Amino acid sequence: MxxxxxxxxxxxxxxxxxxxxxxxxxxxxxxxxxxxxxxxxxxxxxxxxxxxxxxxxxxxxxxxxxxxxxxxxxxxAEQLDLAHEAREVAQRVAAHCDETVHVAVLDGADVVYIAKVDSTHPVRMVSAVGRRLPAHCTGVGKMLLSGLSPDALDARVPRDRDLPGMTPRSITSPTRLRARLERIREAGLSYDECESNEAVYCIAAPIYDNTGDMVAAMSISTPSLRWNDELRDEWSELIRRGAAELSQRLGHRPPAP
CATH class of the missing domain: 1.10.10.10 (Winged helix-like DNA-binding domain superfamily/Winged helix DNA-binding domain)
Structure with a gap:
């Protein structure tokens, strides 16, 4: 050098x-x-x-x-490729936790995975880039919904009808979902506790672009047999750091404390 x-x-x-x-x-x-x-x-x-x-x-x-x-x-900015940048950061996060890491974007009331790095464990979450899931059932989806304005949320998740569930633990009540989203906004983290897959836990954090808009979310997913409170705390910090790094790559500047 x-x-x-x-x-x-x-x-x-x-x-x-x-x-x-x-x-x-x-x-x-x-x-x-x-x-x-x-x-x-x-x-x-x-x-x-x-x-x-x-x-x-x-x-x-x-x-x-x-x-x-x-x-x-x-x-x-013109040269930025969200999927490429997402995969590079997701690889580093996955190297630390050896679990599956996803980055997803919101499309209507669904999330679409744009990047994925697999765990090396023989038992791991089955998913694929391009897969679409109801946002309210996933950690990344609830995080992205929490970043919407009230009007934008109402357009995607009407208040007057129940939501489809993927497991018995899925949130199907619009009122309950909005209460959960409020807690997610306050915490800056979102969880999927066997809500999209009965055997999988996820923890997600927001990704922002240079305008300050939430444009994606990153998650760590693990089979329930490996989930515990100690890992929850450890991965909360890890996913925050990973999402912050990707946000920085997209030109985001966090507000001054």
Whole structure:
């Protein structure tokens, strides 16, 4: 591997400051990075000349991100392949837990699996990319339903008729489903406790894109014979991390704490 170039590193450090603040002055950049004033002046001048930074209208001594970064970001966004990115992250999650990992998207009132990585165990969940299931019966589906507005949810899951069940533990009441979705929103995690398959438990987390919209969900699925409270806690953190990594790949920035 070649060595890093200090000047390029410093220029990128300057640009990354704008991830947290919409505009900055040269003194603020100097204070944040601990660089000499002359170095910051040269960096800002160069970035401005190349349209990576522009002076803030009405405040010429302050800077904000320029059009060149928008153009680069647009090219990156056009090249994103959700299924490809999902499979790469799912492979890492599966390597940690050695269970089946899915990524799914919402299509009407159903979920469709767009990526899957199998467990190496001889006893494992049987599923396939492209498979469609009722969203309200699955962990990924309930997670995705929880991200809908009330009107969008009503359009997919009417309040005036019962839902089809896949097992005796499936939620078939629209009222009960909405209560469950409220808890999922608060927890940021969703569970399928033998609701789509009588012998399978799942835990799911949300995936967001660069606009902040929930566009997919990732889950770990395991046969009930291997499920226990200790794994539930361990995999809750694992699936959160996996979903956050995939969201980051899609350009999502979590809100500042």
């Amino acid at each position: 070649g060595r890093t170039v200090p000047a390029v590193t410093r220029a990128l450090d300057v640009l990354e400051l704008f991830l947290e603040r919409p505009s900055l002055s040269a003194p603020e950049i100097t204070e944040s990075l601990g660089l000499p004033r002359t170095t910051v002046h040269e960096l800002v001048t160069t970035l401005t000349d190349r349209a990576y930074l522009i002076p803030t209208p009405g405040q010429p001594t302050r800077y904000r991100l320029g059009m060149r970064l928008f153009q680069l970001g647009s090219v990156f």
